[in-house]
Structure formats: structure tokens, C-alpha cells
Amino acid sequence: MKVMKTGYKLKSMIIVGVLSVALAGCSGSMNGMDHSKMNMEETNESAKASDAQTEKPAVLTGKEINLTTSVSNQEIAPGKTLPVWTFNNSVPGPQIRVKQGEMIKVNLKNQLPEPVTIHWHGVPVPNAMDGIPGVTQNAVQPGQSFTYEFKADVPGTYWYHSHQDSVNQLDRGLYGAFIVEPKEGTGVDRDYTLVLDEWMSSGEMSGMNMSGSNMSGMDHSTMNMGEDMSMYDLYTINGKSGSLVDQLPVKQGDKVRIRLINAGYLSHQIHLHGHEFKVIATDGQPINNPGILKDNVVSIAPGERYDIEFTANNPGRWLIEDHGDKAAVAGMKATIAYEGAPAGSDKANESEKLTAVDMSRYGQASRSNFTLDQKYTLQYTMNLNTEMKNGEMVYTINGKTFPETEPIKVKKGDTVKVRLVNNSKTEDHPMHLHGHFFQVLSKNGKPLGGSPIIKDTLNLQPGEEYVVAFEANNEGNWMFHCHDLHHASAGMVTELKYTDYKTDFVADPNAGNKPE
Known part of the structure; x- marks a missing residue:
């Protein structure tokens, strides 16, 4: 279900083409557009706007950052150049390095043929800056701009990526590193960032640019x-x-x-x-x-x-x-x-x-924010599973798919304990909570024996069970989902909702918002 990273395998194109017909619009084109009828000359022109070789990813610093999304091509492996979607004409996009405590402004300009957003993965931003189309903002339309502003409070290694139709847009390259340096400095002589990813390279169709459309309605969230x-x-x-x-x-x-x-x-x-x-x-x-x-x-x-x-x-x-x-x-x-x-x-x-x-x-035990046996305001269980429904494979939380999944409802100041269980037989589920950090308390029924482990993304292998806890300390409507985005796009999403939170956001039904 990970979208084709724009190197396409003919066999998969046939499979997905059949699925697209069978599912009749399940792969939903943006803004009602049928990409199977998209003007290919226009698509090719947008690709020509960028050279065949993209620039090497830059490192951007300072309090105001400009990011522009566009279609390009990049040599991924020796002799293997693929069509890509980029921030500032490179994959990954530029590494953004800021200082703890700084107010950051990021100006996003969209020059892609489809809407985009930016999610600041792991960064506890205000809810309105979380970049979730249809939840915190409307997707940024082609030719339009949006400005994200937030304070970089917590030092650490984070990243940014589109959260619009993310199973497809990440796969095309819309991501980059976001580093918050501590006030006292990093304390090292060399500081390197390695962003890991996977691509498809086999059987490109020569002479056809595939980066500007969904190729006859192909939607990788429906692939086998x-x-x-x-x-x-x-x-x-x-x-x-x-x-x-x-x-x-x-x-x-x-x-x-x-x-x-x-x-x-x-x-x-x-x-x-x-x-x-x-x-x-x-x-x-x-x-x-x-x-x-x-x-x-x-x-x-x-x-x-x-x-x-x-x-x-x-x-x-x-x-x-x-x-x-x-x-x-x-x-x-x-x-x-x-x-x-x-x-x-x-x-x-x-x-x-x-x-x-x-x-x-790993590491050494020390005082932590939460324990297994303390009293919590709310306890919640998330049973994660792979199921067949209406002839399709879906990924469920407590037997339901998003948006039918039951949200976790909290008020500011609540303490929340969540039991996560992976009932899938063969698939991992890396679960990511937006806007918050959680402490991992136990694994497979055994309390953690080393350092307190604080995370925002936790991988559950088949059969594994974890208990985590967090404080509801960042008001808003937040996603909690599997970060194998094929699983998210096929249902494995719920929300953390603050019942006392009032948002000014109004979803535009014409924006083509695709939050998963």
C-alpha cells in the first residue's frame, strides 16, 4: 500500500488499474478531477520546469524558512533517474535546523498539480499548525501558499512531510528533516542526519512522465x-x-x-x-x-x-x-x-x-512521569488488526476503520493510559500520536527495565502488546494512526479529541482534503 515512489512496475500498474476500475472512484481524484483524463502535455510542462537533476538538499536555518513544492526528477541510484515531488527541488527536502526556544515561520508555496500540507512529525506544535487537511487546515491548493508558525520548544530529531494523501505524496518524496538544537548546543564535532526510504525502480514506461498525475487514477492505498x-x-x-x-x-x-x-x-x-x-x-x-x-x-x-x-x-x-x-x-x-x-x-x-x-x-532507570499502577483519568485499549471487509483488506482499531473508529476523548490535564495490541498475523504497526509524547510503560506485560522511554511513534510487531501513558497537555484534535501509511489509508486511524477545545477551522468541501 505504499504509493509507488514514481518508479513504476508495469505489473503493478495493470493490477492497480484493474482495482481502480473495480473500485470506481475509491481512489478518489483530488478536487473532483479525473487524472486519467489529465492533459499530459500540461503535466510534461510542469516537469520541464525543473531540470533532470535536482539540487543537493540544503540546510536551512533562521527564524523564517521558505519551502516550495514542485515536480522534478532525481537520480536515485547510478543511472536510475525517477520523477519525484520535492520540497525546494530535492528529495529529501532541505534539512531545517533551528534553536530551542525560537519562534519559527515556514512559508509553504505549492507548485504541484495537487494540494499539499506540511505535518511536523513529533514536534508538539499548536493544533492549528499540525498540517492535517480537513482536521486542522484545508489542503493548500496548486498555486496557493500557507504559513506555519510555532515555537520550537523541545530539542530533538524530527521531520516534516505532507499529510495530504500522504500514502502517495510521501512515496513521491515530500519529506525532510527538522532538527531542534538545544540551547546549550549539540556537544558533538560532527552531526549527520540520515533519512531512510524505499523506492520502486523497475519497468519505467519510457517517454511518459508519470510524476504529475495519479496515472489513470492509480491509488497505491489499494495495492496488494x-x-x-x-x-x-x-x-x-x-x-x-x-x-x-x-x-x-x-x-x-x-x-x-x-x-x-x-x-x-x-x-x-x-x-x-x-x-x-x-x-x-x-x-x-x-x-x-x-x-x-x-x-x-x-x-x-x-x-x-x-x-x-x-x-x-x-x-x-x-x-x-x-x-x-x-x-x-x-x-x-x-x-x-x-x-x-x-x-x-x-x-x-x-x-x-x-x-x-x-x-x-536499555539505559538506566530514573524518575519518570508515569507508572503502571498509578491512577489515570482515562484508560483505553487499541486492538489493531488486519481484516477483510466487503472484499477489501482493511486495517482496524477495535474492529472499525476511520472515520468510524472511536476517538479518545480527553480534557486538558487528563492522564491517559493506552494499551496497544497488535493482533495482525504478519504486519507491523508503527503507531504515531500527533501533538504529544508518551512514555512506554511495559512491553508484553513486563515493565520497562531501563531508561524511561519517551516517544511519539512506537512499532508493534505481530502479537506484541505495549502500555503507554501521556498527559493531555496540548489542546486540539489530533490524529493517532499507523505510520505504515498504507494501513492508515485503509482505516488504521483514530483521533485524540479534547472535548473542551473549540476550533475556528472550517473544512472546505471543495479543498480535496485527504487527511490519511
Whole structure:
């Protein structure tokens, strides 16, 4: 169900074309437009507006940022250029780095053929700035603009992405890193951000530009999950695969921080070669007294972020790479290059099975905001499942799909305990709560045994159960959904609603709002 990242496989086009006819508008064109009848010359002209090669992602700082969405093309792997949708003509979009406590203004201008928004994933922004079409704002129409303003209160590693028809728009490249630096500074010599993603590359139809429309109404939220996910045959770091991935230069003695952001729809097992390291933060929130690790993988699910730190004390050229049994993992690796180190001093071992860091037992216990046995204002259970309804595979919360799912209703100041259970047989569900951080209290019935773990996105593998808790301290109407956006688009969404919150937002029925 992850949308085609615009490298299309002919087989999938046939499958989805049939589904589009069968579902008769289930894949809903924006603003009532039938994209199967879109003027292809107009689409090609919009693509020509950007060169065949996009710019390298920039780093933007300051209190006012300008982001423009547009159609372009980008070389994803050697010799493999794909049509993409971009922020500021690159995938990922520019990394935005701001200082804790700053008021930020981001001016979004939409030059795409479809509406967009920006969601600030993990950042506790005011509700009106959350970027959810039909919930907090109307989608920004082609040729129109919208300004986001908020205070960057909480330091950490975050990211931004479109939340309009997001299963498709993220897959085309509409995302970027958002870093809030602490007032006291980062305390490292090198600070690198690696945004992980997956793309489809096989069987492009030569001579036809596919980036400006949904290709005859294709909607990837309707694709066969097993087949679709296996079609992601290019894994990327910062929009590049294989030899195109930038090296990470270091000097001996440097303290190095690597921020890992998963913008894709598959989990990745990231291994740092040649060095001891620590996981110092998850979803931007610090780990208390993290322990030293060696030859472990960090498992990072869709929407999650993990920050690792190491001292550059082993001169050479070392890999940081994905591990797994798919051929595509070979493309998701970067080289940590010491100054003066000869080429070829490290070898890939992406097929080796290594133990993943168990975050439920990692770090050192300390005082935390919540406990399992304290009294809570509200307790809620979310049973997550995969079901067939009316001949379609859907993803449910307590047996219902959005918008029929029961919202979590709170008032400001309430304490909320949520039990999450993954009843799906084969699929992970990385659950993301907007506007809030939650504390993970237990995993599979056992209380956490290490550092307090504070997150906004938590992955549940099949059969797993977690209990989390949070304070209702940010008024608004917020989404709580699976960040495998195929699952969200097929129903696995609910809302956290403050009953005493009054919004001025009025949804425009002509805006083509698609919040999932």
C-alpha cells in the first residue's frame, strides 16, 4: 500500500488499474478531477520546469524558512533517474535546523498539480499548525501558499512531510528533516542526519512522465500489500542509493552524532561498523545513561527516529548499513571516512544476522512521569488488526476503520493510559500520536527495565502488546494512526479529541482534503 515512489512496475500498474476500475472512484481524484483524463502535455510542462537533476538538499536555518513544492526528477541510484515531488527541488527536502526556544515561520508555496500540507512529525506544535487537511487546515491548493508558525520548544530529531494523501505524496518524496538544537548546543564535532526510504525502480514506461498525475487514477492505498511492499527494490539514504550516497567525513577523536530518520514504510536494521556506540535518543527524546553497544543493529520502524553517538577512534573507512535478506539493502549504506584513510578498508556484511538493541531494557532507570499502577483519568485499549471487509483488506482499531473508529476523548490535564495490541498475523504497526509524547510503560506485560522511554511513534510487531501513558497537555484534535501509511489509508486511524477545545477551522468541501 505504499504509493509507488514514481518508479513504476508495469505489473503493478495493470493490477492497480484493474482495482481502480473495480473500485470506481475509491481512489478518489483530488478536487473532483479525473487524472486519467489529465492533459499530459500540461503535466510534461510542469516537469520541464525543473531540470533532470535536482539540487543537493540544503540546510536551512533562521527564524523564517521558505519551502516550495514542485515536480522534478532525481537520480536515485547510478543511472536510475525517477520523477519525484520535492520540497525546494530535492528529495529529501532541505534539512531545517533551528534553536530551542525560537519562534519559527515556514512559508509553504505549492507548485504541484495537487494540494499539499506540511505535518511536523513529533514536534508538539499548536493544533492549528499540525498540517492535517480537513482536521486542522484545508489542503493548500496548486498555486496557493500557507504559513506555519510555532515555537520550537523541545530539542530533538524530527521531520516534516505532507499529510495530504500522504500514502502517495510521501512515496513521491515530500519529506525532510527538522532538527531542534538545544540551547546549550549539540556537544558533538560532527552531526549527520540520515533519512531512510524505499523506492520502486523497475519497468519505467519510457517517454511518459508519470510524476504529475495519479496515472489513470492509480491509488497505491489499494495495492496488494504483500506484492506492493516487495516491489520496493531501491533503498536510499538521503534520496540516494549505493555509490551515490554521500560519505560522512570524520577526524580521529571526533565525537560523532548520527540522526536516523525512517521516512519509508519498511523497518530497517542499521549497523555501525568498527566502533562502539550509544543510542542517545529515540524520537528526539534522550535516553538516561545509555550503555555501550557493539555489533548490534538499531531497528528503526516507519516514522521513528534514533540518534546514535560514537567516538571516531578507529581510523579507516567504515560502513553504516542496513541489514536484511532483500537485495535492496545493499543500497542503504554510507561510508564513514576518516581523513586520509585508503579506500576499501571495510567490507559490507548486510546479510549477517545481528541482535537488535532491546530498548525496553536499555539505559538506566530514573524518575519518570508515569507508572503502571498509578491512577489515570482515562484508560483505553487499541486492538489493531488486519481484516477483510466487503472484499477489501482493511486495517482496524477495535474492529472499525476511520472515520468510524472511536476517538479518545480527553480534557486538558487528563492522564491517559493506552494499551496497544497488535493482533495482525504478519504486519507491523508503527503507531504515531500527533501533538504529544508518551512514555512506554511495559512491553508484553513486563515493565520497562531501563531508561524511561519517551516517544511519539512506537512499532508493534505481530502479537506484541505495549502500555503507554501521556498527559493531555496540548489542546486540539489530533490524529493517532499507523505510520505504515498504507494501513492508515485503509482505516488504521483514530483521533485524540479534547472535548473542551473549540476550533475556528472550517473544512472546505471543495479543498480535496485527504487527511490519511
